[in-house]
Amino acid sequence: MERDDLIVNDSYAINNSHTNEEGKAIRKKLYNVTVLLTVITIIEVFMGVFFKRNGTVTWETIKLGFIVLTLVKAAYIVLIFMHLGDEKKILKYVVLLPYALFILYLIFIGLYEGVSFQELNSTWR
């Protein structure tokens, strides 16, 4: 606990408390994010239900759209709801960079292997 006490200036530190005005501002931000997340979810469902029948937009584009919207949702959840955006830079990087590095590698190797499997499957079966 001694060491935690050194970080009083951080607005989310243990022994700092928010005033009612601060709380009001934070709540306003949270409500806005809620509306945004809900709207994105509704858009995603509509895309999933209707866009596949539409020949003018390719399915690949829609998929990319889903992934971008998902990442936007994820960013809002992590940065606002989990308020990682308000933490120190060093904590942000310690959490996000190793994960990004690992997951990009995992996705790359997954897609690479998947394509290879598929080729073998369709060649040799």
Next chain:
Amino acid sequence: MAGHTQNLTKDEMWGGNASPFGVSYGKMMMWYFLVSDALTFGGLLTAYGVIRHASADPWPVGEQVFESLPFLHGSYPLMYVALMTFILIISSVTMVLAVEAGHRRDKAGVIKWLGYTIIGGFFFLGSQAWEWSHFIHGSGGGFQVNKSLTVTGEMENGEKVQMTLNAGNWVHMESEFGHAYEHALEGGHAAPAADAHGHDAHGHDAHAAHGSEVAAEAHVDAASMHPEALILNKYVLELKDDKDIRKVKVTGEDCKKLWEAKANETVVFGANMHKNEYAVQQQYANFFFFVTGFHGFHVFSGVVINIIVWLMALGGEFDRRGHYETIEKIGLYWHFVDLVWVFVFTFFYLV
């Protein structure tokens, strides 16, 4: 001591006796745990992607597999999952409001919002139970044909389309006939006679009349049953002349032809760990069970932890400690569960 950290030089800050990350030990460790847990889920979803990518057979389309709502007939593609997503997002919001109340040392606010979060968690778990039950029971079942044949069917918009099937291709039954057939196969008198509430044994897709009809048929031999209509491309998407052909209904003579070509050993109703009616690939059902099950278990543990912390808040524990940081830590976990669902929703149901 206010602003102390800001005045430290770099050497002082990293020289010990200070908190360079600006968070307490517990919160730091919660973040580390979440990173590792996110890698677990990332690994699961990547594995799903690999298997799906590697598959030579068509993969089921989410909006065609998940299109039912409790107590309602008809097709409501993705509505139920969207509802589950919405429930989880809302419970995430109530959780963040509990955290916010904690920062103001507002005990009543914490108890109220954390309480709502727990209720939201129960709603989500209940929804998932229904979803699993529906997935396991299936909606009609299907079989593979034992020879190649060409039939003419009707698309949803009434257009006729000619379909050529190869041996091993899937044909699905309509839900009413499928359920009746399943019960007949299970053996005569064990029919799903309507229970006191008018539901059949599956608790869904039941009319009041359906139960009694089936009961009347209970002694009918399964071998003598014939469907009025069969469905092609019920769960997968096939493109023909740039049109997507889904749920092609085959009736009359062609329906009979398909029924006669039924390979009996391939008849499947719903899904289990060995076979499923949705796809040729068993991995599809297995990933569904594992990924949503693993996530559901996280939600369950989250609800349990939330209840414990809610009781602690009720008992005034955090006022004694002088801070509500525990709310923030469980809040991180709960938001993470929501975050994972956002990805499961995209990769399992939408893409």
